[in-house]
Amino acid sequence: MKDFSLIFQIARTHLLSRVKQTIVAMLGVTFGISLFIGMVGLMTGLNDFTEELAMTSTPHIHIYNDVAVDRRTILDDSNPDGFNVVHHQKPKDEKQNLKDAFQIVRVIQQDERVLGVAPSVATQVFYNYGPVQLNGSVLGVNILAEDRMFDLRNKLRSGTLEDLLNTNDGLIMGVGLARKLNVQTGDRVTITTPQGYTMKLRVVGTFQMGMGAIDDVRSYANITTVQKIMQKDNQYITDINVKLKDQSEAESIAVMYQRLFGYRSVGWEEANATLIIGNIFRNILTYTVSITLLTVAGFGIYNILNMTIYNKMKDIAILKAMGFSAQDVTQIFLTQSIIIGLLGSLAGLMLGYLLAYGISKVPFDAGDVVNLTSLPVNFSITYYIIGIVFGMLTTSLAGYLPARKAGKVDPIEILRG
Amino acid sequence: MSTSVPVLEATHINKYFFEPTKFQVLKDVSFTIERGSFVSIVGKSGSGKSTLMYLLSTMDTDYEGEIIVNGERLTDKKQKELARFRNENIGFVFQFHFLLPEFSVLQNLMLPAQKLGRWSDEEIEQRAYNHLKTLGVEDQANKLANKLSGGQQQRVAIARALMNDPLIVMGDEPTGNLDSVNSEIVFDTFHRISREQQQTIIMVTHDEDLAARTDRIIELKDGEVIRA
Numbered sequence: 001m002k003d004f005s006l007i008f009q010i011a012r013t014h015l016l017s018r019v020k021q022t023i024v025a026m027l028g029v030t031f032g033i034s035l036f037i038g039m040v041g042l043m044t045g046l047n048d049f050t051e052e053l054a055m056t057s058t059p060h061i062h063i064y065n066d067v068a069v070d071r072r073t074i075l076d077d078s079n080p081d082g083f084n085v086v087h088h089q090k091p092k093d094e095k096q097n098l099k100d101a102f103q104i105v106r107v108i109q110q111d112e113r114v115l116g117v118a119p120s121v122a123t124q125v126f127y128n129y130g131p132v133q134l135n136g137s138v139l140g141v142n143i144l145a146e147d148r149m150f151d152l153r154n155k156l157r158s159g160t161l162e163d164l165l166n167t168n169d170g171l172i173m174g175v176g177l178a179r180k181l182n183v184q185t186g187d188r189v190t191i192t193t194p195q196g197y198t199m200k201l202r203v204v205g206t207f208q209m210g211m212g213a214i215d216d217v218r219s220y221a222n223i224t225t226v227q228k229i230m231q232k233d234n235q236y237i238t239d240i241n242v243k244l245k246d247q248s249e250a251e252s253i254a255v256m257y258q259r260l261f262g263y264r265s266v267g268w269e270e271a272n273a274t275l276i277i278g279n280i281f282r283n284i285l286t287y288t289v290s291i292t293l294l295t296v297a298g299f300g301i302y303n304i305l306n307m308t309i310y311n312k313m314k315d316i317a318i319l320k321a322m323g324f325s326a327q328d329v330t331q332i333f334l335t336q337s338i339i340i341g342l343l344g345s346l347a348g349l350m351l352g353y354l355l356a357y358g359i360s361k362v363p364f365d366a367g368d369v370v371n372l373t374s375l376p377v378n379f380s381i382t383y384y385i386i387g388i389v390f391g392m393l394t395t396s397l398a399g400y401l402p403a404r405k406a407g408k409v410d411p412i413e414i415l416r417g
Numbered sequence: 418m419s420t421s422v423p424v425l426e427a428t429h430i431n432k433y434f435f436e437p438t439k440f441q442v443l444k445d446v447s448f449t450i451e452r453g454s455f456v457s458i459v460g461k462s463g464s465g466k467s468t469l470m471y472l473l474s475t476m477d478t479d480y481e482g483e484i485i486v487n488g489e490r491l492t493d494k495k496q497k498e499l500a501r502f503r504n505e506n507i508g509f510v511f512q513f514h515f516l517l518p519e520f521s522v523l524q525n526l527m528l529p530a531q532k533l534g535r536w537s538d539e540e541i542e543q544r545a546y547n548h549l550k551t552l553g554v555e556d557q558a559n560k561l562a563n564k565l566s567g568g569q570q571q572r573v574a575i576a577r578a579l580m581n582d583p584l585i586v587m588g589d590e591p592t593g594n595l596d597s598v599n600s601e602i603v604f605d606t607f608h609r610i611s612r613e614q615q616q617t618i619i620m621v622t623h624d625e626d627l628a629a630r631t632d633r634i635i636e637l638k639d640g641e642v643i644r645a
Contacts, residue, residue, distance in 0.1 A: 006531045017519035318515050321476060322529040322577075323504020325497045412471050415511055415589070 007328060010319075011335035014308070021304055022340060028300035029344025030351060033391045036290040037352025040383045042359050043286045045376035047279040054272040056150060056209050059118075059241035060250045062271060063104070063257060065096050066264035097121075101237030104261050108242055113253060116243040118145035121226045121236060128190040128198075129181045136177055136217040138191065140226025143172075149243045152207060152220075158185045159205020168225055170204040176216035178206050191229065199229050210372075294390060297344075298398035301337055305402040309333060309409075317411035330407035337399020338392070345391030349384050424452040424584060424617050425473065430482035432468060432640075442468050443480070444640040450633075452584075453615040455608060457628040460637035467589055469637065470621045474507060474587050475499040487584055504532050508578030510603075512590040515574065516562035522549070522573050523558045530580045541580075548576035552606060568599035575606055579616075586610070588620040592627060604630070 015022045075084040098104060101119055108117045121140040126133040143161045147153050153161060157175055164170045171189070173181075183189055183203050192198045201221065209215055227236050242257075244250060250267035258265035269276055309316070316329055324332075360377035432443040442465045450456055460466040471477040473484060475491055478499070483492045486506065491499065516525045526545035530536060536544070549555040552572040557565055565573065571591065578586050586607065592600040604627060607618045611632070620631070628634050636644035 003532070003534070006528070010528070013519055013524070314515065315517050318517060319528075320500065321474075321503065321509045321511075321515075323500050323502075323507075323532055325500035327497065328500075328532075412477050415476075415515070416467060416471070 003328070004331075007331050007335055010332050011339065014312070014332070015336055015339060018308070021308070025301050025304045025340045026344035026347065028297035029294075029341055029391055029395055030348040032290070032293040032297040032394075033345050033348025033387045034351035034355055035293055036286075036387050036390070037349060037383060038355035038359060039289060040286050040386075041352075041356035041377045041379060042375060043282040044378040044380070044383070045360075047282055048378055049372070049376040050275045050278065051272075053211060054268060054275050055247075056155075057211055057214050058268045058271050059149060060244040060247050060268050061242040061254045061257060061265060062268075063098065063240040063242070063261065063263050063265045064238060065094075065098055067091055067094060067096060097232070097236045097238050098240065098261075098263055101240060102235065104240060104263075107260075108240070108257070111253075113244055113246065113249060114242055115245050116145065116148045118142060118149050118241045118243075119223070119237045120146070120239045120241065121223055121230070121232075122238050123226060123230050124194055125191040125229070126193075127177065127181055128192060133192070134177070134180060136219065138171070138219050138221050138226055138229070140221050140223040142223060143220060146220065146241075149241055155207045155209055157206045157208050159203075161205075163204040164220065164222060167202065167204060168222065168228075169199075169201050170221065170225070171201045172205040172207055172220040173203050174215035174218050175206045175208045176212060177219065178203065180216065193229055195231070197229055197231060201225070290390070294394045297391075298394040300398075301340060301395050302398040302402060305333060305337055305399055306405075308336075309402050309406045312406075313409060313414050316406055316409045317414040320409070320411040321415065326407035329409070330403045333403035333406045334396070334399050337395050337403065341392050341395025341399070344395070345388045348391060349387055352384075352387065353379075422452045423449040424487055425450040425619075426483075426485040427473065428483045428485075430469070430472060430480055430484070432465070432472060432477075432480045442640050443472075446482070446637075446640075446642055448635060448642060448645050450617060450619065452617055453611055455611040455618040455632045456620070456635060457631040457633070458619065458621045458635045458637065459623065459625070459628045462623070464637040465640040466621050466637050470587055470589060470619065473619065474509070475503055504529060505581060506584040508581070508583035508586040510571070510574050510578050510586065510588040510591040512593040516565075516570055516577070518561070518563035520562060521559050522554070522562055522565065525562050525573060526577050526580055529577060533581050535581075544580065545576070548579050549573070552576050552602070568595055568602075571595055571599060571603060572606075575603060579610065582614070583616065585617045585619060588618070588622075590622055591620060592622065592624060600624075600627070 073084065073086045073089060075086055105117050105119050108114055118141060123138055125136055125138050127136050143152070143164050147161055156172070159172060164172055173183070178184070181189060185203055185205055188200050188202050190198060190200050207220070224234065227234055230236065244253065247268065251269055254265045254267035254270070319329055356377050356379060359375050362375050364372055364375050366372040426449045428447045430443050430446040431441065434440045434442055446469060458466045458470060468477070472480050478496070483490065485491065489502070491502065494502070517528070520528070523542065523545055526548065527538070527541050530541040530544065531538070546555055546558065549558055552575060554569050554572045554576070557569055557573070562570065562573065571594075588607070592603050595603065607620065610616045611618050622628055634644060635642060
């Protein structure tokens with residue numbers, strides 16, 4: 001320990017005797033780390049934002065009847081060993097509902113990993129607005145179950161969930177759709193189903209998910225209302241949404257449900273594959289750029305330390321003559337690069353925080369597509385820890401090579417002149 | 418004053434240089450040096466006198482033969498042990514002063530003693546002041562080493578060499594770069610410590626007059642001892 005304080009004292013004197021060079025070396029690390037913090041903050045902020053966005057519209061698991069499933073032809077049944085070709089096979093006129101849907105709901109409710117389950121019935125409709133017909137959908141839900149799943153209550157812009165429960169012809173409409181139709185809470189709107197059934201419904205509230213793809217087309221109604229406009233019985237359910245305690249289990253549980261119930265069952269990751277891919281690309285980009293920046297900073301330190309050691313050959317020889325071992329000399333120079341790395345990294349974290357803060361204040365208008373006023377930035381402490389660990393690693397490594405060389409300097413050649 | 422205890426024994430030392438071609442610098446050099454003696458190594462340029470001193474100093478380990486200092490066999494010891502041994506037992510004075518320029522005079526003196534770790538920092542500082550005072554440079558203690566004149570730097574270098582009470586002080590042309598006044602101070606200091614402290618001085622020099630005033634002259638010619 002006494003030895004170390006001596007080595008530290010020598011290292012400090014060396015650094016302070018050439019402040020300018022020391023600061024230049026530090027700035028290399030500082031910029032590397034701060035850009036890493038800024039970039040990773042923005043990128044993971046975007047990732048979190050898109051994931052959250054995905055979660056507002058996608059359940060952890062979505063179970064529905066996928067009509068496009070291949071089916072065997074009659075020919076295959078009657079001639080199982082033959083080579084059968086049937087041209088232009090058409091799908092059967094199947095019902096799009098889930099049979100025994102409420103039974104499935106009860107089974108899923110028993111599952112310990114499940115937080116909530118909500119059956120719904122969805123249909124395409126035309127919203128009639130004077131002579132114009134707007135294409136959209138109505139989702140029949142148990143509004144309270146849906147709220148537990150997607151936190152609808154906080155997304156209401158007018159009206160209440162209870163208003164919907166108390167009517168049998170109510171709609172809670174997306175704000176984008178309401179604006180297009182120029183309707184307000186309390187107004188009546190006419191809808192037409194693809195089967196040609198027409199009905200007048202009353203808007204009891206509006207909601208905003210923050211995604212144009214939903215806010216511009218969707219309305220919520222009670223299950224019975226939608227069953228009525230579709231002219232189906234009260235067992236008719238087209239979709240079951242499941243919310244899990246741990247969303248990372250979605251894919252494996254979805255596979256299990258598909259096998260268990262025989263209906264298409266999709267986890268949120270599969271449903272949002274494009275978003276997930278985007279996240280992965282952003283992560284790759286962030287880490288590639290950060291590693292590049294820090295490698296450049298590392299080379300800066302390597303260079304400066306190499307130069308220092310070249311200038312300090314005489315001093316190294318004297319230290320060795322005095323009785324400092326090769327290991328001591330290596331430690332003196334390694335300590336210098338670690339000090340540069342530590343101070344540079346700490347300054348980098350602070351500058352990085354300011355950078356991230358600045359980015360988070362940049363106004364960003366995404367229009368109707370997503371509900372965003374400024375760039376999303378993640379301030380998680382994890383990335384600050386990664387930053388400093390990474391900074392220290394590169395500088396230690398960059399410092400070690402020249403420091404070891406310093407330890408190997410042969411004093412005699414220098415002392416003899 | 419008894420001077421019969423050998424502090425240094427060199428036996429059958431052979432040393433080769435390999436660049437640019439193989440060349441024998443030292444040829445079967447053997448001698449012993451008694452404790453407390455003031456020895457000068459002389460010889461023409463290229464006679465191998467500096468090479469010999471660096472072998473004795475333990476910094477050069479590439480030789481044949483055996484070197485024993487104070488009863489301890491140094492040949493084949495590890496570099497780390499030799500560094501420790503130098504720190505404890507050998508003080509150096511070079512021709513071109515060789516202080517650490519970005520440290521103060523006081524820090525320059527304190528470093529070897531702090532490395533040794535035998536005394537507290539306060540004691541080390543006190544010792545440093547005492548040595549500086551003896552050499553008449555105590556008023557320079559807090560200056561940066563490179564702000565001193567050549568003579569002052571060399572006196573500080575001697576003070577540094579004495580910090581750990583070394584068994585042997587080695588000088589490589591310690592007066593070679595000094596005027597006669599400063600040369601005299603250096604010589605007197607060496608002479609005094611060999612008498613008063615029983616410390617051994619081994620000094621490489623080409624100054625015949627100076628060498629003549631030392632206790633003993635070892636003269637080398639073409640790598641061989643011709644006078645011991």
